[in-house]
Amino acid sequence: xxxxxxxxxIGTGREIESAISNARELGRLIAEQxxxxxxxxxxxxxMRAANEGAKSAKDCLTIGILPNRNTEVSPAVxxxxxxxxxxxxxxxxxxxxxxxIGVNGTGTASEVALxxxxxxxxxxxxxxxxxxxFFERIAKNAVHLAGSASETxxxxxxxxxx
Amino acid sequence: xxxxxxxxxIGTGREIESAISNARELGRLIAEQxxxxxxxxxxxxxMRAANEGAKSAKDCLTIGILPNRNTEVSPAVxxxxxxxxxxxxxxxxxxxxxxxIGVNGTGTASEVALxxxxxxxxxxxxxxxxxxxFFERIAKNAVHLAGSASETxxxxxxxxxx
Amino acid sequence: xxxxxxxxxIGTGREIESAISNARELGRLIAEQxxxxxxxxxxxxxMRAANEGAKSAKDCLTIGILPNRNTEVSPAVxxxxxxxxxxxxxxxxxxxxxxxIGVNGTGTASEVALxxxxxxxxxxxxxxxxxxxFFERIAKNAVHLAGSASETxxxxxxxxxx
Amino acid sequence: xxxxxxxxxIGTGREIESAISNARELGRLIAEQxxxxxxxxxxxxxMRAANEGAKSAKDCLTIGILPNRNTEVSPAVxxxxxxxxxxxxxxxxxxxxxxxIGVNGTGTASEVALxxxxxxxxxxxxxxxxxxxFFERIAKNAVHLAGSASETxxxxxxxxxx
Numbered sequence: 278x279x280x281x282x283x284x285x286x287i288g289t290g291r292e293i294e295s296a297i298s299n300a301r302e303l304g305r306l307i308a309e310q311x312x313x314x315x316x317x318x319x320x321x322x323x324m325r326a327a328n329e330g331a332k333s334a335k336d337c338l339t340i341g342i343l344p345n346r347n348t349e350v351s352p353a354v355x356x357x358x359x360x361x362x363x364x365x366x367x368x369x370x371x372x373x374x375x376x377x378i379g380v381n382g383t384g385t386a387s388e389v390a391l392x393x394x395x396x397x398x399x400x401x402x403x404x405x406x407x408x409x410x411f412f413e414r415i416a417k418n419a420v421h422l423a424g425s426a427s428e429t430x431x432x433x434x435x436x437x438x439x
Numbered sequence: 440x441x442x443x444x445x446x447x448x449i450g451t452g453r454e455i456e457s458a459i460s461n462a463r464e465l466g467r468l469i470a471e472q473x474x475x476x477x478x479x480x481x482x483x484x485x486m487r488a489a490n491e492g493a494k495s496a497k498d499c500l501t502i503g504i505l506p507n508r509n510t511e512v513s514p515a516v517x518x519x520x521x522x523x524x525x526x527x528x529x530x531x532x533x534x535x536x537x538x539x540i541g542v543n544g545t546g547t548a549s550e551v552a553l554x555x556x557x558x559x560x561x562x563x564x565x566x567x568x569x570x571x572x573f574f575e576r577i578a579k580n581a582v583h584l585a586g587s588a589s590e591t592x593x594x595x596x597x598x599x600x601x
Numbered sequence: 602x603x604x605x606x607x608x609x610x611i612g613t614g615r616e617i618e619s620a621i622s623n624a625r626e627l628g629r630l631i632a633e634q635x636x637x638x639x640x641x642x643x644x645x646x647x648m649r650a651a652n653e654g655a656k657s658a659k660d661c662l663t664i665g666i667l668p669n670r671n672t673e674v675s676p677a678v679x680x681x682x683x684x685x686x687x688x689x690x691x692x693x694x695x696x697x698x699x700x701x702i703g704v705n706g707t708g709t710a711s712e713v714a715l716x717x718x719x720x721x722x723x724x725x726x727x728x729x730x731x732x733x734x735f736f737e738r739i740a741k742n743a744v745h746l747a748g749s750a751s752e753t754x755x756x757x758x759x760x761x762x763x
Numbered sequence: 764x765x766x767x768x769x770x771x772x773i774g775t776g777r778e779i780e781s782a783i784s785n786a787r788e789l790g791r792l793i794a795e796q797x798x799x800x801x802x803x804x805x806x807x808x809x810m811r812a813a814n815e816g817a818k819s820a821k822d823c824l825t826i827g828i829l830p831n832r833n834t835e836v837s838p839a840v841x842x843x844x845x846x847x848x849x850x851x852x853x854x855x856x857x858x859x860x861x862x863x864i865g866v867n868g869t870g871t872a873s874e875v876a877l878x879x880x881x882x883x884x885x886x887x888x889x890x891x892x893x894x895x896x897f898f899e900r901i902a903k904n905a906v907h908l909a910g911s912a913s914e915t916x917x918x919x920x921x922x923x924x925x
Contacts, residue, residue: 280517313518338500340518346534346557346849355442356475356502357533358520361849363832364715365689372508372521386739387718390711391688395508411735415710508687525670525685526877527851548901549876553871556873573897577872604841637842664842670858670881672788679766680799680826682844683858696845719777719832 283313283340283393285374286430287367287388288323288381296380299402302426303378304330308337310439312432315374317338317366320351323380328353339377342370343348371397376433393419398436400429444599445475445502449529449550450543459488459593461564464588468493470499471550472592472601477536479528480520482524485542490515496593501585502534505594533559538595540564553586560598562591606761607637607664609698611691611712612647612705620704621650624727626700626750627655632661634754634763639664639698641690644675644684647704650675666694695721700757702726717743722760724753768923769826771860773853773874774809774867783812785888788912789864790816794823796916796925801826801860803852804844806837808867814839828856828897856885856914862919864888879905884922886915 284307288296304327307314314331316324318341329363331337341354344366350357360366364387369391371377379389381403393400393416400421401409412420421436422430433439446469450458466489469476476493477485481501493499494515503516506528512519522528526549531553533539541551543565554561555578562583563571574582581597585591595601605627609629612620618743628651631638638655642665655661656677665678668690674681684690690709695701695716703713705727716723717740726734734746745760747753757763774782782823787882790813793800801819817823818839821896827840830852833847836843841922846852850873857863857878865875878883878885879902887895907922909915919925 280519283518319449338518340520342520355444356500356518357442357535358502358504358531360522360531361534362531362686362689362851363692363847364718365686365692365848368687368689369520369522372523373519387711387714387733390714394688394711400568407731407734407738410731411710414731478911523687524689524848524851525854526880527686527848527854528867530849530851548897549873549880552873552876558851569893569896569900572893633896662842664844666844680769680842681826681859682826682828683856684846684855685847685858686855693844693846693848697795697843698848706875739788 279374281311281313282376282433282439283315283374284433285370285377285396286323286327287317287370287377287379287385288327289385290317290321290324292322296323297404299426300326300380301330303380303402303429304328305333306337306426306430307331308334310434311336312433313338313340315342315370317341317370318343318348318350318354318378320349325351325353342366342373355411367391376400376436378429379404400432402426420428443475444538444595444601446595447477447532447539448485448489448599449479449532449539449541449547450489451547452479452481452483452486454484458485458564461542461588462488463492465496465542465564465591466490468592469493469595470496471499472487472596474595475500477504477532478509479503479517479532480505480512482511483597487513487515504528504535529553531564533557538562538598540591540595541566542543551575562594564588576586605635605637606700606757606763607639607698608757609694609701610647610651611694611703611709612651612763613709614641614643614645614648617658618647619727620647623750624650625654626755627704627726628652629657630750630754631655631757632658633732634659634758636757637662637664638692639666641665641694642667642672642674642678644673649675649677652679654757666690666697682706691715700724700760702753702757714739724756726750726753764831766924767797767799767861768862768919769801769869770919771801771856771863772809772813773856773863773865773871774813775871776803776805776807776810778808781889782809784810785866785912789817789866789888789915790814791819792912792916793817794820797822799824799826803827803856804829804834804836804840806835811837811839812916818829828859853877857881859890862886862922864915864919865890886918888912888915902918
C-alpha cells in the first residue's frame, strides 16, 4: 500500500482573517481527500485553523512539527513532533511534505524560499505580484498560484499524481 | 478526544537477531494497544523490525524520524519525517515520545542518555548490569527494566496511565 | 574586553563573477576592521571568496558554519563548525551574527528572510527592485541597501555602534 | 598554514567543585598550547570554568556553541555560535572538535556516547569504573582515560599528532 500524500500548509501565526479562513477550508479539503496534513503545529493563526479544518473531516491525520518543547500545540494536532530546533523546524516541514501550500502573507517568505530551494513544489494562495515575481526567480517551474481552496486541491492532485 | 500515546522504540540499525525479534514483537504489541509507534525510520535493524511488527496489527500508525533526506525509509513507516539533522534527530525522537523503549545493544547509549536527560521514562529490554548501573546514575527513577515484550507493554501502560 | 562584532556574509555557492568579486572585497574589509567573518564555510562561490578576501588581512578570524560532516570546507576558514543540519545551518549563521550581508543573487532569499524574521539587520549588496520591495515588506526598518563594499562597511559600523 | 586543533571540553553546568577545578586547569593548558577551545558556552559549571581558564592564557580563542538564543553566555567566550537547537547542539560540539574531553560527572553521558558514535576520540578525566566499562563497549579504542590535566594534554597531543 503506497504512503498517503503528505501536504504542508504554512502561514502566519498571527490572526489574519482571510488567511485563517483560507487555511481552515484547505485543511478540511486536504483531510477529505484522505491526505495527511502537516503544519508548524502551534495553537495560533494559520496553523490552528488548518488543523481545525482538517478535524471536521472523518479519519483525518494531522501532524504538527513544533519549534520547541514548550510550544503550545493546537488541540487539533494528532501527532506532535517536538523538534526543539526553533525556526529550523521549517526545514523539517518542507522536507517532509510532497507539496507545500503557502497561505497569503509575507510571514512565510523564508519557508516558501526554503521549500523552493529544496526542490519542492509550492502552491501560493492569495499572493500579490511582488511575491509572485520574487519567488518565480528562485524556481520558476515550482511556483504555482491558486485563487481558491478548491483550485489549490486540484493543483496538489496534479502535482502528486493522485 | 485525547491524543494517543506515542511510544518510541530505539535500537541498532545492525541486524542483531535477538534485538530484531524483540523489536518486532514490541512493534506489534504497541500497535495492538492503539498506540502510535515512533522510530528512527530507517530500513534496517531494530527500526525496520519494529515498524514491520506494527504493520501486522490493524489500524496502526508508524512515524519514522529520518536522519537525512536520502535515508532509505522502511516501507512499514506510514509517515516519514525528514529532519536532515543527522544524529541530532534522536533528540526529536525522544522529545516526541511519552515513553522510550531501548532494545538491547549499546548502540543506543546516547539516545537512552538523551531521553533520561530530557526527563523521559526509559524502559530497557534485555540490558546487562553495567548498562543498568550506568543509566541509573543519570536518572534512577526514570530507568525501568523489562524482561519481555509483554512486560514492557505493561510498564508503558503504567507510565502513561492507560 | 567586549566581544568583537561578528558579521555574516551570505551568498550563492555558484561561481557568479560579480558576486564573487563583491564577496572577496567585503571579506577583506571586514577582516581589516578587526571584525570576525562568519559564512556557510563551503569551498565554493561567495563563501570561498569572502574567506579568501579576509585572509588577505592580518590577524583575521574566519568561522565557517558547515552544513554536513562531509562538506568540503574552504581552506581560508579558520574554525569549521560542523553542524550536520543541512540547510537548517542557515538559522545558526544568522543567529550568530550581529549583522547579515546578503551578496547579490536570489539564491539567498531564504537566508535573508530568516535573518529578518529573527530581528537581524540585513545589508543587501547589488539587489534589484523586486527583491528590495519583497524584503522590505518583511521588516522595513531592518533592510539596508548598499551600492559598494565600502558603503556596506559604513553601514555595518553604524548598525553595530563601532 | 594548517588549521589549529579544536578541542572540546564537555561537562556539567552544575557547580561541582572537582569538575570545575579540572575544567579550569584544562582550559588554561589548552589555550597555552595555542589550541582552540570549544564548549557548550553557557555561563555555568564546567563550561564557564574552562573558558575562564583559557582566558588566563595570552592569544587564546574560545568558541561557545549555545543551545538557545536566550542562553546566558560565559563572558570568557570569544565567539558565541547560537544554534537554537537545544540539546541537539551537543552533536555540533563533538563534530566540530578533533578530540573531546569529558570532565568527571555522569551529566555528560549522552555527549560522550555521541562523540564515540561519531568516531571521535574521547579523553575521560576522573571517571569511575562503571562509566569506563560502559563507554569502552561503545568504541574500545576511542576511549582514553587521564588522571590529571597535564596527562590529558599529553593525550590530546598524541591523538592530534601535534
